[in-house]
Structures are given as C-alpha cells and as structure tokens.
Amino acid sequence: MIERIYLKDYLSFNELELKFGSGLSVFTGVSGAGKSVLMGAILSVFGYKDSDARLIEADVECRLGLDEFGIEEESINCFKLLKDKSTRYFINNQSISKKNLNLIANRHLKYLSAKEISEFENARLLGLLDILASKKSKNYSQNLAEFKEKFSKFISIKKELDNINEEEKKIDELREFAKFEIEKIEQVSPKVGEFEELNAIKKRLSKKDKIEEAWSKAEMVFAYEKAVMDALHISEIDSGFFSDALNELKIARSSVDFDEFEGLDIEEILDRIESLNALIKRYGSIEECLEILKRRKSELAHYENIEFQKSDLVSKFTKLSNELKSSSEAITKERFKAIKELETMINSYLKDLYMDKIDMDLNSKNLDINGADLVDINLNSSNLKTLSSGEINRLRLAFIASEAKISGLGGGVLILDEIDANLSGKEAMSIANVLIELSSLYQIFAISHQPQLSSKAHHHFLVQKDIKGSTAKELNMDERVMELSRMISGESITQEATEFAKKLLL
Known part of the structure; x- marks a missing residue:
C-alpha cells in the first residue's frame, strides 16, 4: 500500500504531501487542475513515466523482495525520484536503476491506462483454469x-x-x-x-x-x-x-x-x-x-x-x-470443464460493465511447461488489439476481478487513469461497483470525471489550481457533497444536483 506521496517543483505543483488509506481513492477536479499531473507523479516515482519534478517520494508498506536487488527491506520502504542534471532513483536511500525499479514496482503495482493486454497472456489464463479445475x-x-x-x-x-x-x-x-x-x-x-x-x-x-x-x-x-x-x-x-x-x-x-x-x-x-x-x-x-x-x-x-x-x-x-x-490430455480435459465457468464469471463482470460477452475457447499448441493448451478470446469476433483503450481497460478490469475472485489473492496497487471517461452514468456506476469489490484486495487510485465512481470512493481527493499553482486535499463529507454537485450540474450548482449528490453518498 502507498501510504504517502510527496512532490516538489513538478509542473503546476510547487509542493504537495498527501497521505493515503486503503481501499478506493478517487481524484476529481476541473479539467487542467492537475489530476493527471498528480497521477503522473505517482507513476514516475516507480519508473512508469518520465518526470521533470525536482523531488518525488512515495512511502510503501509492502514486502517487495528488495534483498534480491541488494537493497535492505524496511517496514516502510521509501521510493524517491531526484532530478538535477539527470533523473536518479532510490529505494531506502540506496540508488537503483530504472530497469530494476520497474521490476520491483511490477510486483506491487498495476497501471490500467495504455492498451496493454498482459492480463490475457496464455500462462496467466491457464493458471486461472488450473485453480478452477483443482477445486473440482x-x-x-x-x-x-x-x-x-x-x-x-x-x-x-x-x-x-x-x-x-x-x-x-x-x-x-x-x-x-x-x-x-x-x-x-x-x-x-x-x-x-x-x-x-x-x-x-x-x-x-x-x-x-x-x-x-x-x-x-x-x-x-x-x-x-x-x-x-x-x-x-x-x-x-x-x-x-x-x-x-x-x-x-x-x-x-x-x-x-x-x-x-x-x-x-x-x-x-x-x-x-x-x-x-x-x-x-x-x-x-x-x-x-x-x-x-x-x-x-x-x-x-x-x-x-x-x-x-x-x-x-x-x-x-x-x-x-x-x-x-x-x-x-488429462489436463486439457479438466481445463475444458473449467473454461466455461471462467467465461461465465468474466461475462458477469462485463455485463455489469455494459460490455458485450466474450467467447473463450481452448485450442491446441506445442507442448510446454503449461501443457498443450491455448486460450483464445473473442469479443464479437474482434481481436483484442482492435479494441479501444476504454474497452481494453474495462475488459482488463473484468479479468482482474475474476482473477481475484478465483484465487482469493490480490494485494498491491491499481492505478486507473480516467477509466470512466466518456461513459454514461450507469456505465460509470457499474465500474464503481466492480472497483469497490476489488478494493477489499487492492489499494486503488482513480481519476474520475463522473459523480458515480467518485461517490463510491473510500477517500475523495480534490485537485484545484489557482494563480499560485495546483493543490490537492482529501475532502470531508460536506465538501464531497459540494464537489459531487459541481460534477453533476457544473459551476452553477442546483438544488437538484445537491440532492442527487447526497443520494449518491448514501
């Protein structure tokens, strides 16, 4: 879990320190306030993005296997990005390469934004089928x-x-x-x-x-x-x-x-x-x-x-x-029995996410350590690589939720960049419900422009910008009502918007 983020001299942010809790944290604010900049800072300190910040720090409570990289593990591990003439990375004040930083971060953090399909790798899908087959x-x-x-x-x-x-x-x-x-x-x-x-x-x-x-x-x-x-x-x-x-x-x-x-x-x-x-x-x-x-x-x-x-x-x-x-052949036979169960589970999440069903088939391939099976996925006969970023991320969300439900395992951090962008209210609420389910296993950070997802957050952060720069703070209940009302009706907040915001928070 990321407990704290600190950044200094990063674009519109002069200096900022935020502390986080478990569950779902949502960041809202008007366009251009600095939400993506703040999320970029979190990603940068783990080596996922480049940054021009002078300093970014993140405190992480998790066993990360740092000994493997010659770094002493602590109860709270401090990740640091420092930029002078060049960008340098540190963990617990010990220098580390960006490549090794990524290897460590990938064990703890999933970033759902780019059109990335690692959740659909064959070995990973077969692992889910194996868990289901072993239960039967x-x-x-x-x-x-x-x-x-x-x-x-x-x-x-x-x-x-x-x-x-x-x-x-x-x-x-x-x-x-x-x-x-x-x-x-x-x-x-x-x-x-x-x-x-x-x-x-x-x-x-x-x-x-x-x-x-x-x-x-x-x-x-x-x-x-x-x-x-x-x-x-x-x-x-x-x-x-x-x-x-x-x-x-x-x-x-x-x-x-x-x-x-x-x-x-x-x-x-x-x-x-x-x-x-x-x-x-x-x-x-x-x-x-x-x-x-x-x-x-x-x-x-x-x-x-x-x-x-x-x-x-x-x-x-x-x-x-x-x-x-x-x-x-015996393994394939059991996997065939399990694949429809996996398909049904994923499709139940896709239905909640207002997406079409997928079809999953088990085909043959050359024998390797995982057997002779290849899982094929089709969405209305579309190839995964032809889906939009929004579709890919909702599909990934369904797979992550299914994986967590099947294995009972989670842990780490999910970072979602505007996963509810351009969606209807009911679609946004469906994503919120899935994220709430996942938040019992993951710490989740999400940028949102929709009141539905924002209302379900365990922690709601408002990002604002004025002539002095950008700031961010966690909102109390009254402040959340005001922010949700703005998201519903715009800058001219109506009584109906306020009432709907209060209803969403119930």
Missing part, C-alpha cells in the same frame, strides 16, 4: 505438478539429445582431434617441475668449459705455496693467514665438481627441453597440459560411448513423451 478434481493439482516435473526432465533430456546430435555431425573430427592431442602429449610424457630442472642443468653445463679453464689457471697458485711460506718466514711474518686462505681455496676448488653430469647427453637434454617448451607454448604450462590430457581422454571415452548414451536417452525421451502426452 482432488487429484488435479498433484497431476499438474507431476506433469511440470516430468516436462522439466523432458526438456533436460531433449537438450542432451540435441547436443549429441550436434556432436554426431562432427564426431569423427572431434574424435581425431582428441586422439591427436592425447598422442602429442603422451609422446612427451611431461612431468610437473621437469622443465625447470632441465633448464637449471642446461645453465650449469653451459658454464662448464669456462669454469674448468678458469680453475686451470687459478690452480697455479698452489705451485708457489712453498715460496710464499719461505718469504713469510724469512720476513718473520706469521704465515697463518696464508695457510688458512690457501686451505679455503682448496676446499672451494674441490666443491667445483662436474661428476654428476658424467654420462649425460647434452643433445638429449636440449631436445627434451625443446619438446617440453613446445607443450608449454601450446597449453600455457605443464600443469594445464596434463589437465588437457585428462579432459581429452574423458572426451574420447564419451565419443566412443556416444551411441550407447544416445540409445539410452532416446529411450527415456520416448517414454517421457508418451507420458506427457497422456498427462496433458
């Missing part, structure tokens, strides 16, 4: 649930079969490619860490000749050991430091040993490094190469067994197809 057949709901579960499995198997059929078209190519990669990797038979170890050996071997040549020259120092010692003794200099240094040098020399490389074939090592390097360039690393090897072996096993897998899937597919056909 105790096993229907269970059968429908089992059908949908089987259909989900059927779709899963169909996807697997489609993939196999696609694979079969190029199976030889895929098989040969898998074999080629397996053979290429297994010929080298790489091991993790081997490439690094071989490169380290290559690096040391590349220095072997230079190291040995350098030590060959350095070892000449040992030939002068005695001469140096004699010189130190004659000079009465302690020779300990020289002895220590020479010992360290001998130890260092002995550590330079290439015995570990005896018998190694340097050409073989270089070839091995080249083979490993080729795999690394192709696959990124030895680890990834080994992972590809594992994957290709699995794929090859799959290709080798694909005929067996396909045969098994075809068997399951055929079995499920037959079961679904039988189940859908």
Whole structure:
C-alpha cells in the first residue's frame, strides 16, 4: 500500500504531501487542475513515466523482495525520484536503476491506462483454469505438478539429445582431434617441475668449459705455496693467514665438481627441453597440459560411448513423451470443464460493465511447461488489439476481478487513469461497483470525471489550481457533497444536483 506521496517543483505543483488509506481513492477536479499531473507523479516515482519534478517520494508498506536487488527491506520502504542534471532513483536511500525499479514496482503495482493486454497472456489464463479445475478434481493439482516435473526432465533430456546430435555431425573430427592431442602429449610424457630442472642443468653445463679453464689457471697458485711460506718466514711474518686462505681455496676448488653430469647427453637434454617448451607454448604450462590430457581422454571415452548414451536417452525421451502426452490430455480435459465457468464469471463482470460477452475457447499448441493448451478470446469476433483503450481497460478490469475472485489473492496497487471517461452514468456506476469489490484486495487510485465512481470512493481527493499553482486535499463529507454537485450540474450548482449528490453518498 502507498501510504504517502510527496512532490516538489513538478509542473503546476510547487509542493504537495498527501497521505493515503486503503481501499478506493478517487481524484476529481476541473479539467487542467492537475489530476493527471498528480497521477503522473505517482507513476514516475516507480519508473512508469518520465518526470521533470525536482523531488518525488512515495512511502510503501509492502514486502517487495528488495534483498534480491541488494537493497535492505524496511517496514516502510521509501521510493524517491531526484532530478538535477539527470533523473536518479532510490529505494531506502540506496540508488537503483530504472530497469530494476520497474521490476520491483511490477510486483506491487498495476497501471490500467495504455492498451496493454498482459492480463490475457496464455500462462496467466491457464493458471486461472488450473485453480478452477483443482477445486473440482482432488487429484488435479498433484497431476499438474507431476506433469511440470516430468516436462522439466523432458526438456533436460531433449537438450542432451540435441547436443549429441550436434556432436554426431562432427564426431569423427572431434574424435581425431582428441586422439591427436592425447598422442602429442603422451609422446612427451611431461612431468610437473621437469622443465625447470632441465633448464637449471642446461645453465650449469653451459658454464662448464669456462669454469674448468678458469680453475686451470687459478690452480697455479698452489705451485708457489712453498715460496710464499719461505718469504713469510724469512720476513718473520706469521704465515697463518696464508695457510688458512690457501686451505679455503682448496676446499672451494674441490666443491667445483662436474661428476654428476658424467654420462649425460647434452643433445638429449636440449631436445627434451625443446619438446617440453613446445607443450608449454601450446597449453600455457605443464600443469594445464596434463589437465588437457585428462579432459581429452574423458572426451574420447564419451565419443566412443556416444551411441550407447544416445540409445539410452532416446529411450527415456520416448517414454517421457508418451507420458506427457497422456498427462496433458488429462489436463486439457479438466481445463475444458473449467473454461466455461471462467467465461461465465468474466461475462458477469462485463455485463455489469455494459460490455458485450466474450467467447473463450481452448485450442491446441506445442507442448510446454503449461501443457498443450491455448486460450483464445473473442469479443464479437474482434481481436483484442482492435479494441479501444476504454474497452481494453474495462475488459482488463473484468479479468482482474475474476482473477481475484478465483484465487482469493490480490494485494498491491491499481492505478486507473480516467477509466470512466466518456461513459454514461450507469456505465460509470457499474465500474464503481466492480472497483469497490476489488478494493477489499487492492489499494486503488482513480481519476474520475463522473459523480458515480467518485461517490463510491473510500477517500475523495480534490485537485484545484489557482494563480499560485495546483493543490490537492482529501475532502470531508460536506465538501464531497459540494464537489459531487459541481460534477453533476457544473459551476452553477442546483438544488437538484445537491440532492442527487447526497443520494449518491448514501
């Protein structure tokens, strides 16, 4: 439920705050007073229309599933439109895109104005038939649930079969490619860490000749050991430091040993490094190469067994197809029994709304999660898309009322833009009666130029305009009599109009 609306600097409105209650709220006033502007503000803050308002706020009491969009849910959720250089939207002071704002609002708000026919979508109509059928057949709901579960499995198997059929078209190519990669990797038979170890050996071997040549020259120092010692003794200099240094040098020399490389074939090592390097360039690393090897072996096993897998899937597919056909036929049979009840219910509302009856038929279509049924609707052989906006909205109203009556569910907000425009008094009253029935399940906002609908409202708001701009306020009973009298007789209010207004309010 929308509890409050606040707007600032929006066309003829300088600033306005209104609080709303449940049930039916009607907005009246002379043409040009700002009724549509005010309704536009309500729609704009939910992203249904664009707005040049500097600020619009709406407080909504409803669980909206905001967590799904990363917004913390509160007991009263505040929607806000803020416009500076661009229009920005917020919920509970957290920014949200217009697209996600619409997704959230659509769960809570229905706008009946444009020629929109979402109420007549096949899945929605079948849902109503299913509710009616389940009330007549105790096993229907269970059968429908089992059908949908089987259909989900059927779709899963169909996807697997489609993939196999696609694979079969190029199976030889895929098989040969898998074999080629397996053979290429297994010929080298790489091991993790081997490439690094071989490169380290290559690096040391590349220095072997230079190291040995350098030590060959350095070892000449040992030939002068005695001469140096004699010189130190004659000079009465302690020779300990020289002895220590020479010992360290001998130890260092002995550590330079290439015995570990005896018998190694340097050409073989270089070839091995080249083979490993080729795999690394192709696959990124030895680890990834080994992972590809594992994957290709699995794929090859799959290709080798694909005929067996396909045969098994075809068997399951055929079995499920037959079961679904039988189940859908049983579902269709029950829906046929329910469709006339739905048709009768909708036509009872259409009669009250002074519209012609509709005919509803159940035809066949391709099987989907909702069965194999297509609901066709005809209004005097007219296509829904050829109806006027007024006719569409009254027809939508009949469907919404029927849906609420069948499901016992409602909730949220209905916004009606001049739904009683250009209608006679009795037609307007019929719409009022339907809206009063719906108002037990929905909060309803409606612009009206007719006293009949206005008189039935739980809350009556008057929109006025003067040189300072537009204002709006909720009327008390005496004020409602005056406004209804104006709607009946015009600016020159007659006694008869006042008496009729009081009668309407009884």
